[in-house]
Amino acid sequence: MLGCLLVLGACGSEPEVGCTMIGTPVGIGLDVAMPEVRTATMQVCWDDKCVDPVVELHPSSSAGPQTCTGTAPTDSCGVSVVPTGGRNGFADVPDLPTAPVRVTLRLSDANGVVLVDEVLTATPKPAYPNGVECGGQGPQTGLVVSAAGVVTERT
DSSP states (O other), X not given: OXXXXXXXXXXXXXXXXXXXXXXXXXXXXXEEOXXXXXXXXXXXXXXXXXXXXXXXXXXXXXXXXXXXXXXXXXXXXXXXXXXXXXXXXXXXXTTOOSSOEEXXXXXXXXTOOEEEEEEEEEOXXXXXTTOGGGOOEEXXXXXXXXXXXXXXXXX
């Protein structure tokens, strides 16, 4: 009888989920499709608090065309990374809430000419680097700037 109960109990239990101790940066990502942009400044405000995080921009890249040596299981395929001409960065905002924030974004060219000066509302959400079953980590959001200079929140 006891053996049957143990077997039945094991059948009804959920498999264990392996959650790592991976961390998640808290802040706002930035993807800019304007090749002429060289610098970014950002101010993030909520409640009665404003912060001016540092935003370093880096060249963006994406996967290029896939090439394969054949179609046999022992053949190989490869993809090279190609520059997109855009820029990307991340603004660390340690106390970022999971509530709407006001973001002022300014993008400038190499001569310091302001190309984008936009104020918008964004809503950070918890990140789930291990999946929702492991719980959320610090909030994040992202801003996307089109080649025409239109700023939207990444969804």
